[in-house]
Amino acid sequence: MRGRCLLSGMAVWLAAATPALAFIAYVSNEKSNTVSVIDTDKWTVTRTIKVGQRPRGIEFTRNGKFVLVAVGDDDKIEVIDVATQQVVDSLPSGPDPELFTQDAAGKILYVANENDNTVTVIDLEKRVRVGDIQVGVEPEGMAISPDGKILINTSETTNMAHFIDTATRQIVANVLVDARPRFAEFKRDSSELWVSSEIGGTVSVIDPAKRIITGKISFSIPGLRREAIQPVGIGITKDGKTAFIALGPANRIAVVDATSHTVTKYLLVGQRVWHMAFTPDEKYLLVTNGVSNDVSVIDVSAQKVIKTIQVGELPWGITMAQP
Amino acid sequence: MVRWLVGAIGLSIVVSHALAADPVEIGIGYLGHTGVKSKLSLVEQPSENDGIAGARLAIEDNNTTGKFLNQRFTLEEVRLKEGEDVANAAMALAGRNSFIIADLPADALLRAADALRDRGTVVLNAGSIDDRLREQDCRANVVHIAPTRSMLADALAQYLVWKQWKRWMLVVGSHDQDKLYAEVLRRAAKRFGAKIVQERVFEDTGGARRTDSGVTQIQRQMPVFTQQAPAYDVLIAADESEVFASYLPYRTWDPRPVAGSAGLVPTSWDAAQDQWGATQLQNRFIKMNSRRMTALDMQAWTAVRMIGEASSRTNSGDPKLVLDFLKGSNFSIAAFKGQRLTLRDWNQQLRQPILLVDGRMVVSVSPQDGFLHQVSELDTLGVDRPETKCRLN
Numbered sequence: 001m002r003g004r005c006l007l008s009g010m011a012v013w014l015a016a017a018t019p020a021l022a023f024i025a026y027v028s029n030e031k032s033n034t035v036s037v038i039d040t041d042k043w044t045v046t047r048t049i050k051v052g053q054r055p056r057g058i059e060f061t062r063n064g065k066f067v068l069v070a071v072g073d074d075d076k077i078e079v080i081d082v083a084t085q086q087v088v089d090s091l092p093s094g095p096d097p098e099l100f101t102q103d104a105a106g107k108i109l110y111v112a113n114e115n116d117n118t119v120t121v122i123d124l125e126k127r128v129r130v131g132d133i134q135v136g137v138e139p140e141g142m143a144i145s146p147d148g149k150i151l152i153n154t155s156e157t158t159n160m161a162h163f164i165d166t167a168t169r170q171i172v173a174n175v176l177v178d179a180r181p182r183f184a185e186f187k188r189d190s191s192e193l194w195v196s197s198e199i200g201g202t203v204s205v206i207d208p209a210k211r212i213i214t215g216k217i218s219f220s221i222p223g224l225r226r227e228a229i230q231p232v233g234i235g236i237t238k239d240g241k242t243a244f245i246a247l248g249p250a251n252r253i254a255v256v257d258a259t260s261h262t263v264t265k266y267l268l269v270g271q272r273v274w275h276m277a278f279t280p281d282e283k284y285l286l287v288t289n290g291v292s293n294d295v296s297v298i299d300v301s302a303q304k305v306i307k308t309i310q311v312g313e314l315p316w317g318i319t320m321a322q323p
Numbered sequence: 324m325v326r327w328l329v330g331a332i333g334l335s336i337v338v339s340h341a342l343a344a345d346p347v348e349i350g351i352g353y354l355g356h357t358g359v360k361s362k363l364s365l366v367e368q369p370s371e372n373d374g375i376a377g378a379r380l381a382i383e384d385n386n387t388t389g390k391f392l393n394q395r396f397t398l399e400e401v402r403l404k405e406g407e408d409v410a411n412a413a414m415a416l417a418g419r420n421s422f423i424i425a426d427l428p429a430d431a432l433l434r435a436a437d438a439l440r441d442r443g444t445v446v447l448n449a450g451s452i453d454d455r456l457r458e459q460d461c462r463a464n465v466v467h468i469a470p471t472r473s474m475l476a477d478a479l480a481q482y483l484v485w486k487q488w489k490r491w492m493l494v495v496g497s498h499d500q501d502k503l504y505a506e507v508l509r510r511a512a513k514r515f516g517a518k519i520v521q522e523r524v525f526e527d528t529g530g531a532r533r534t535d536s537g538v539t540q541i542q543r544q545m546p547v548f549t550q551q552a553p554a555y556d557v558l559i560a561a562d563e564s565e566v567f568a569s570y571l572p573y574r575t576w577d578p579r580p581v582a583g584s585a586g587l588v589p590t591s592w593d594a595a596q597d598q599w600g601a602t603q604l605q606n607r608f609i610k611m612n613s614r615r616m617t618a619l620d621m622q623a624w625t626a627v628r629m630i631g632e633a634s635s636r637t638n639s640g641d642p643k644l645v646l647d648f649l650k651g652s653n654f655s656i657a658a659f660k661g662q663r664l665t666l667r668d669w670n671q672q673l674r675q676p677i678l679l680v681d682g683r684m685v686v687s688v689s690p691q692d693g694f695l696h697q698v699s700e701l702d703t704l705g706v707d708r709p710e711t712k713c714r715l716n
Contacts, residue, residue, distance in 0.1 A: 227662035
């Protein structure tokens with residue numbers, strides 16, 4: 001009896017002594033004009049970085065050395081040095097940048113410019129604008145296919161996912177989706193492309209090879225009217241089996257079986273949930289809650305919200321450092 | 324729960340980039356009257372292109388989408404001159420266009436709609452807020468984008484009740500549309516639990532809207548007009564005719580806020596609206612027209628966008644297919660109001676949130692939290708299905 005107590009006590013001690021891998025998350029605060037830095041070991045904000053006006057889209061560079069943040073009202077993308085946690089440079093993005101994506105090598109950045117119906121192409125090494133692609137009205141969501149050959153842009157008022165050949169920079173297909181498409185995400189094996197429609201209230205599942213919609217995920221939460229369910233951010237696990245979808249003012253994350261495309265659970269988070277990022281080990285998912293000014297931490301395997309972290313005003317985007 | 328929407332798959336349209344054929348032309352007419360209504364405030368004076376400017380922007384937006392779908396939208400503007408027959412003008416316009424955006428008073432709109440009944444032309448009412456067009460005088464070939472007067476009154480009432488400003492003093496103008504506004508305000512007070520403690524009528528005695536020494540007299544008249552009122556929380560002015568309401572703020576005998584036709588005003592759109600991505604639309608509009616976007620501009624924009632949306636979903640510019648789609652359960656339009664807008668199937672009125680604005684800022688957006696409805700909270704605004712007098716067809 002006594003021995004067992006001692007043993008289990010030791011186990012607890014061992015677990016506490018072995019530090020969990022700490023990761024760093026960067027959260028853009030749309031209203032405060034800051035980026036909050038979160039340590040996932042302590043689950044606290046360790047630093048707040050001042051950036052330009054209206055920061056939204058945020059992403060690590062492929063080499064992990066910098067964080068790029070689109071500051072829409074300053075018409076540029078700022079570059080945060082991860083080592084010093086300070087803004088060190090900016091990129092010429094075109095007017096009102098919101099979301100962007102990089103090619104696999106981290107050399108080319110594609111930026112959605114909401115104000116002039118274009119996707120801007122930026123050479124990340126030379127830090128110059130090298131081209132523009134005309135797309136639909138109010139380009140927003142950006143994703144690149146795992147093989148790097150196809151760039152996806154969604155346009156919010158045209159209601160399409162545009163397929164752009166990255167070699168020729170020409171649109172090769174357009175898929176009509178439901179109203180106000182905001183975010184696009186590929187499965188890692190390229191078998192599916194998911195596009196969320198904020199006003200339409202659905203997520204379209206697209207076959208990227210055939211470029212047709214093969215299914216639609218819709219949501220229904222007892223006691224909530226249909227208009228309040230507004231899907232935005234999407235996160236799909238590396239194995240392609242589970243997806244998490246942020247439902248905006250419904251204040252919930254839908255957990256979706258990504259094989260059968262059925263919702264298995266709704267997790268209550270903060271108000272107006274926007275975007276999300278997994279820790280690299282996929283143990284946790286962090287989601288930004290725009291109206292309640294915090295970030296919810298979800299235990300991915302338990303599918304439970306375990307923590308809430310206060311950040312700046314109107315948190316919007318989030319990106320996570322790789323180990 | 325979530326399910327595969329197998330039906331929706333059939334509907335999904337995939338568009339190839341190889342578009343060799345000529346684009347499908349979709350003609351939209353804009354029928355309005357000449358001249359603009361005079362406003363008390365110089366900064367609110369509408370421009371000559373009020374309304375049509377919004378339609379033009381939406382044509383551009385539709386065509387950006389249309390180039391991926393091989394559809395091309397055109398806009399033809401007709402302005403009725405004094406005494407010109409609206410039925411003839413509508414018929415001529417319908418000869419070249421399948422859709423007509425109307426910015427007309429109720430009677431003229433009905434004459435145009437009835438003249439077009441057998442042609443299959445779809446009329447989109449962007450200008451008239453008269454409830455009767457959605458009630459006893461509703462027409463199967465008319466879709467209403469402008470909110471109704473009762474929707475506007477209910478939106479204001481919900482906010483005032485939420486604010487606990489439940490005792491209203493109502494001042495009504497002497498013209499017909501002022502009386503119509505007063506009627507729906509009384510209805511709203513009753514529906515949402517406010518009390519009209521007193522009503523006064525402000526007689527229009529004629530005279531110029533603007534004079535060089537106007538302010539001196541107004542400053543004396545307005546306090547006197549509003550004195551000796553029973554205890555009230557807010558003064559509500561029903562003055563669509565622009566005779567007196569804008570003179571009331573800061574000049575009432577008792578220090579009270581003003582709402583209705585001045586002060587806190589319910590409207591479908593405002594140049595200050597910047598939520599839910601609206602900044603992009605406002606910027607596009609300013610870039611194109613070198614002025615700010617009004618409610619009428621927005622109503623016309625939404626009307627043209629609804630045609631664009633239905634044409635892209637049905638892959639057709641046929642007015643019957645487009646109207647069927649607009650009436651169907653798959654239709655919704657995104658119009659920068661934070662949620663999907665749909666049509667009330669019983670009278671073809673667009674459901675929409677209503678902004679409450681003070682001329683500089685958007686103060687609130689109705690429906691307010693807590694006003695519940697079994698179908699859509701947007702149906703807490705205006706005349707609802709069980710009360711409707713509309714019989715389509």
